[in-house]
Amino acid sequence: MAHAGVAARTLATDTIAAVSSGTGAAAVAVIRLSGPRVGEAVRALAGRLPPPRRASLARLADSRTGEGLDSALVLWFPGPASATGEDMAELQVHGGRAVVAAVLAALFAQPGVRPAERGEFSRRAFLNGRMSLAEAEGLADLIAAETAQQRRQALAHAFGHLADRVEAWRGALVRGMALVEAGIDFAEEDDVPAQARALARPGLEALLAELDAALADRRGAMVREGAAIAIAGRPNAGKSSLMNALAARDVAIVSDEPGTTRDVLEVALDLDGHKATLIDTAGLREASGAVEAEGIRRARARIDAADLVLWVHDAGIAGEIVPDIATPPGAEIWVVANKSDLAAAPTTTPGAARILAVSARTGAGLGALTGALAAFVAARAGGAEHPALIRERQRGAVGEAADHLRRALAGWEALSDELVAEELRLAARALGRVTGAIDVEDLLDVVFREFCIGK
Numbered sequence: 001m002a003h004a005g006v007a008a009r010t011l012a013t014d015t016i017a018a019v020s021s022g023t024g025a026a027a028v029a030v031i032r033l034s035g036p037r038v039g040e041a042v043r044a045l046a047g048r049l050p051p052p053r054r055a056s057l058a059r060l061a062d063s064r065t066g067e068g069l070d071s072a073l074v075l076w077f078p079g080p081a082s083a084t085g086e087d088m089a090e091l092q093v094h095g096g097r098a099v100v101a102a103v104l105a106a107l108f109a110q111p112g113v114r115p116a117e118r119g120e121f122s123r124r125a126f127l128n129g130r131m132s133l134a135e136a137e138g139l140a141d142l143i144a145a146e147t148a149q150q151r152r153q154a155l156a157h158a159f160g161h162l163a164d165r166v167e168a169w170r171g172a173l174v175r176g177m178a179l180v181e182a183g184i185d186f187a188e189e190d191d192v193p194a195q196a197r198a199l200a201r202p203g204l205e206a207l208l209a210e211l212d213a214a215l216a217d218r219r220g221a222m223v224r225e226g227a228a229i230a231i232a233g234r235p236n237a238g239k240s241s242l243m244n245a246l247a248a249r250d251v252a253i254v255s256d257e258p259g260t261t262r263d264v265l266e267v268a269l270d271l272d273g274h275k276a277t278l279i280d281t282a283g284l285r286e287a288s289g290a291v292e293a294e295g296i297r298r299a300r301a302r303i304d305a306a307d308l309v310l311w312v313h314d315a316g317i318a319g320e321i322v323p324d325i326a327t328p329p330g331a332e333i334w335v336v337a338n339k340s341d342l343a344a345a346p347t348t349t350p351g352a353a354r355i356l357a358v359s360a361r362t363g364a365g366l367g368a369l370t371g372a373l374a375a376f377v378a379a380r381a382g383g384a385e386h387p388a389l390i391r392e393r394q395r396g397a398v399g400e401a402a403d404h405l406r407r408a409l410a411g412w413e414a415l416s417d418e419l420v421a422e423e424l425r426l427a428a429r430a431l432g433r434v435t436g437a438i439d440v441e442d443l444l445d446v447v448f449r450e451f452c453i454g455k
């Protein structure tokens with residue numbers, strides 16, 4: 001997990017403190033501190049600094065008044081071997097609101113101690129080279145994870161698996177760049193340039209294929225955002241009833257009047273540990289009013305972008321044809337023949353990958369439907385432990401790197417060494433933005449270490 005970090009580090013002068021445990025009533029609240037005055041602040045409240053990295057019981061008092069505040073477990077983590085790289089401490093106090101407020105107030109009364117801003121501990125950890133940007137993002141996702149699979153993926157990112165993969169890509173670029181630049185340096189001497197460049201090409205081609213494959217793999221995003229499952233169909237087919245039955249709670253309005261579902265309603269589902277978003281769309285039909293027309297337009301957009309469309313169809317109505325839906329590549333359309341309590345479902349429907357008969361009213365067939373949904377989502381998001389790109393920020397940076405690399409390879413014969421090297425440098429910079437390690441120092445390292453130029 002060691003990362004080539006930001007070259008110039010600026011040590012924070014402020015000491016920050018904040019409650020790090022969850023909000024709300026709890027038996028214990030954890031107050032974290034980080035910065036140069038942590039030692040003094042702890043000494044002021046606890047009377048002494050406990051031995052490093054060991055929990056010690058201490059009586060906390062307000063240094064201004066001498067008033068006792070709480071008895072707490074105090075942990076002292078001297079920098080730089082701490083989570084932020086700075087001096088840190090943790091005060092585990094009783095979780096009552098008044099206790100926490102009093103301890104924080106006593107801390108903020110200490111010189112140079114102020115409340116931490118959002119994400120400031122993580123930002124300091126990044127600035128001090130304790131974690132990469134991709135790891136910080138994994139940590140944020142870990143805290144926000146709702147399903148088991150999201151937790152696993154976030155953990156892999158927080159453990160630096162994506163950062164390691166991106167650093168390996170960047171290393172391959174830097175090696176290619178060093179070979180091309182060797183050509184520049186020796187241009188006037190002999191036949192080194194052409195040979196060095198020829199050596200670089202296969203590795204760079206393999207790298208471009210890897211970047212393109214990573215960009216095409218949307219599983220990571222699918223895990224983070226959840227699969228989008230749109231419920232669509234004609235008015236009164238039973239879309240809202242199905243949504244309610246699946247979500248097992250009243251989220252959509254069910255009514256006998258066509259056109260009630262004017263807006264797009266969403267619920268998050270946890271399908272066997274996989275996140276999915278269920279979207280109830282307005283019935284597709286001729287709009288009779290402006291509000292309804294807008295609802296239909298929005299519904300249409302969500303249906304067209306869904307990973308799976310459940311076309312709800314009234315089993316009593318024979319010969320229904322699923323309309324053309326411009327779903328993204330890999331998306332599927334299933335027919336859900338609803339109201340199976342009233343009529344038998346059709347066995348084939350043109351345009352549908354599969355047909356499932358259900359009754360939103362009696363619950364018949366819903367178990368099979370949720371099982372099929374879970375299998376669909378699991379297949380799409382599978383293997384999420386592998387370090388995939390999950391955020392647009394990461395995807396954008398890797399996409400930019402791939403573009404520069406593609407330009408370098410496309411112009412391999414026509415471009416000068418300098419221009420090829422420049423494209424490779426831009427590609428490496430773009431990759432560096434994924435982990436936050438953008439510097440040219442390791443380029444110099446590679447040139448000197450691997451090539452022993454010795455000029």
Ligand code: GDP
Binds near residue numbers: 261
């Ligand atoms: P939507 O317009 O597609 O959202 O349809 P709704 O969910 O509002 O349902 C329309 C009507 O069909 C309501 O009166 C529901 O009670 C009824 N309905 C929905 N599902 C079933 C079902 O499985 N069986 C029967 N018999 N009626 C249903």
Ligand code: ZN
Binds near residue numbers: 240241252260261
């Ligand atoms: Zn509805």
